């Protein structure tokens with residue numbers, strides 16, 4: 368890792384993990400973590416051995432989403448043993464910093480907040496390296512990385528430390544989110560990471576009473592679209608030459624499920640007609 372900071376990147380594979388796929392968004396609040404965890408659970412439900420690594424050190428959300436709050440144990444090689452719920456293995460900074468696992472925003476800040484900036488960067492790098500290299504995942508077919516929002520240092524560090532097999536970009540149909548998503552696309556291109564496609568979250572609002580679908584966020588490119596399908600993210604995917612992976616509706620149940628620590632893919636497992644659940648399963 369010293370070498371990598373000197374400009375000689377030594378990307379490594381995560382031991383026992385076949386494929387690593389990052390889920391990213393250029394800004395916060397677009398539903399990246401919600402989609403990452405539901406995608407991981409959908410893969411696990413298809414019989415694929417799956418794990419999820421929460422790389423958001425300052426705002427970890429996986430502990431809340433998977434309703435896991437205990438402290439991971441170490442194995443004989445001093446590697447962290449992932450915590451498992453709903454058949455999905457997971458690791459998060461939130462497990463290591465007890466107060467960071469709460470959904471309360473104030474207590475989401477790790478104690479390093481009072482540390483001088485120069486130390487903070489170092490500690491973040493160290494913590495990230497431990498999360499990337501010192502977790503005993505056991506044999507996994509796929510590890511989903513829930514990246515922090517944006518295109519900053521953490522994303523670059525991850526790109527330098529490990530081999531990413533692909534990236535999925537989450538965006539809403541809004542113009543501003545889409546422009547940011549294009550920046551994310553550029554970042555992965557520079558890091559030589561194949562972009563597997565984009566997911567459009569909050570694509571439309573499904574009325575819980577009548578089922579009517581309303582587009583909440585309009586986008587200049589949607590106007591005049593005859594099929595009604597050519598919404599913002601679809602158009603952007605065409606332009607960038609990447610795959611459109613699917614629409615996720617804006618739906619109060621998705622949020623409720625997430626908040627109570629039982630994501631929609633698990634919560635509605637018994638309901639074969641659930642459009643919400645199908646939307647997540649189709650991405651996987």
Ligand code: ADP
Nearest residue numbers: 395396397398399400401616617618621622625
């Ligand atoms: P990010 O990881 O991009 O910051 P989150 O996944 O934490 O975003 O989602 C932000 C908030 O929006 C959460 O409260 C989440 O439950 C809610 N949310 C995300 N996607 C949807 C959706 N499709 N429908 C309803 N609420 C959603």
